[in-house]
Amino acid sequence: MHEAHGDVYNSREVYQGHYGPWSIEPEDVAEVWSYRIGLSATVAAFLAAAAISSTGDSSSSSEAATAAAAWALNPLVALGAVGMGVSLVQIHIYMTPVKRTLQALWALGVAGVAIKEGICYGKAEAAGLALTLPLLCLAHLSGRAPEQLEQLLLLAVCGAASVFAVRKYTQPIKDDIGDKSVFVYMKQMSQQQQQQ
Secondary structure (H helix, E strand, O other): OEEEOOEEEOOOOOEEEOOEEEOOOHHHHHHHHHHHHHHHHHHHHHHHHHHHHOOOOOOOOOHHHHHHHHHHHHHHHHHHHHHHHHHHHHOOOOOHHHHHHHHHOHHHHHHHHHHHHHHHHOOHHHHHHHHHHHHHHHHHHHOOOOHHHHHHHHHHHHHHHHHHHHHHOOOOHHHHHOOHHHHHHHHHHHHHHHHO
16 A cells, blocks of 8 residues: 555556556556646635735725736746646546647636536536636626626635635545546557557
């Protein structure tokens, strides 16, 4: 038995997959934890940026406070982008075109990952995040939504994102990996096609 950041797994345990048996290797654990930490960094950056953005009305803030808040947002955006990039590299999706599309559309970020998590695991917070985040973006970018609606959507996104990130750590590593035999099979098929 190995202890992997609070999640115990048995490296000798063999799971029966669709295309054959598989087991969890140390590199699988590292990939899952990289994915989870990347998501956590993205959500933490989003929550901090939301807190900074929603503290006070900029018209009543001093010019220095407004400039400091704007300056603080840049590193948070960078942290969120890097965290999402790590997660999109490590995400386990059986269909390579879907994974590559998510990676290419990095801007979809958390909403795209939430859709994947909602489909794969039926998590309510993932569905909530996948719905509320695009609504928040549309409300804000259109400039037509009342400020109270934007604040309500921001609160909903922050709540769903927080639950989403925290619950990733309660999920067994094997569930985050999925059926590893599918990935092995797809890799073998790809190698065979390249040899032809």
